[in-house]
Amino acid sequence: MDRRTMLQTAVAGLVGLGTVSGTASAGGNVTATASNGPLVYVGTSLSYNAYDATTGDHVWTFPTEGSSWSSPTVVDGILYAGDNGDEDDDATLYAVDATTGDEIWSFTDPGDWVWSSPTVVDGTVYVGEGGGSATDGWDYSVFAIDAETGDLVWEFDEVEDRVQSSPHVVDGTVYVGSHDSHLYALDAETGDEEWSVQPATGRISASPTVVDDTVYVGVDHSGLYAFDADTGDEQWSVTDKIQGVQSSPTVVDGIVYFGEGNTSTHTGALHAADATTGDHEWTFSEPDAPVTSSPTVSDGTVFVGEGHHEYKDISNDGDVYAVDAATGEHQWTFTNPDDSPVWSSPTVYDGTLYVGISPGGLFAIDADTGDKLWSTDDGVGRSSPTVVADPENGNSVDSRIHLGTLGHHHEWMGVMPDSGGDDDGTDDPPVDDDVYDAVATLSADDSDQVTGADLTILRGRLIDGDNEIDGVTVTGGDYTLLRGHLFN
Known part of the structure; x- marks a missing residue:
């Protein structure tokens, strides 16, 4: 592991907890209720909002110029997130105080949308942009921005369609997908292309996952692919009888979990495959709509949401499922009261599952039983909720990252770390007053x-x-x- 990977933002004060994130926007915050954390952050149609993670009480709102579909990232108490552009389609990336919602800086790029979620590594923010079509004059780029000042470090503009995928940075390389059907590997310091590959003709919408020198990525209307992280050579693919993969794969204990389906298919499914060979382990086929939500794995359970499809004669249930990670057996279903799609990926923190349902709101669900604990009616879009245990000093480590399954801004993304327990099954020692945070x-x-x-x-x-x-x-x-x- 080189120094760059070593210095990627790591967990600060969150041993045994589970998630983190924040929010950003233009215009100034509206504070409703004081809270010392933990806070859960999520984007709505035209704002980012912070809520008390335990009670659901609203804490602050940060209004944005455009739709807030980017999932927030928090590093050292600073929240990074973007919007989909103002009336002139000028997208903005924001840095916001995660405790107060006050804006610290903003970076605006004319003619683009911020679809992807920021990745913060070694003092640099990496994010993808682009909306609409090239024939309409839209631009498409991957940006590296100074996390402290908001100044542009470099721009990679060789992509030919929108970058909705969130970058994954490992060992000095940025891995990111594009709707131009390519997976790119870029030098994290310079933005120079190291390699690129076109797995199939479908779009790459979701974020790649990098585990043990392998890049896993889903392709719309195609399937799941595994590539060598250094060379881009294909290792294996799962495409037979797969209708496409729009969500990010999740890798835990040598198993890769991925959702199947796209907006033009009738049904979806959740699959488990061997991460080394791609061999099939099990399939959970209960969803009756595409699974566009990325799976989250916690304590032996896979949580995933049901998306939507374009067939008007079929219900968009938007249910949330809990499935046994080892067997694929169904554990519980949370029935969405609004029949709205689940675009966002679930986050687990301290026994609670947080999920955004569009355009319904943010739901807090008991992770063991599937019972609703509380909900909001703010009209959550595609932004995934994230939780910060210590908003003033904490880092963005949502449950998919902290539990090792997936994330968009941390070196542990896509891999489950050792449990840390002793051979006799005892847990890690508890955190006490002598835990030292950075620095x-x-x-x-x-x-x-x-x-x-x-x-x-x-x-x-x-x-x-x-x-x-x-x-x-x-x-x-x-x-x-x-x-x-x-x-x-």
């Missing part, structure tokens, strides 16, 4: 592994110079790094 420095006077070194917790990682030190024990305080956090 704290400890001095080790004596250690079998580290002697006389100054160790720094940098963005959730224990750093000695340019080297990452995982699992090190520092005597003199007997602190142990576990999942990016220090315990004593």
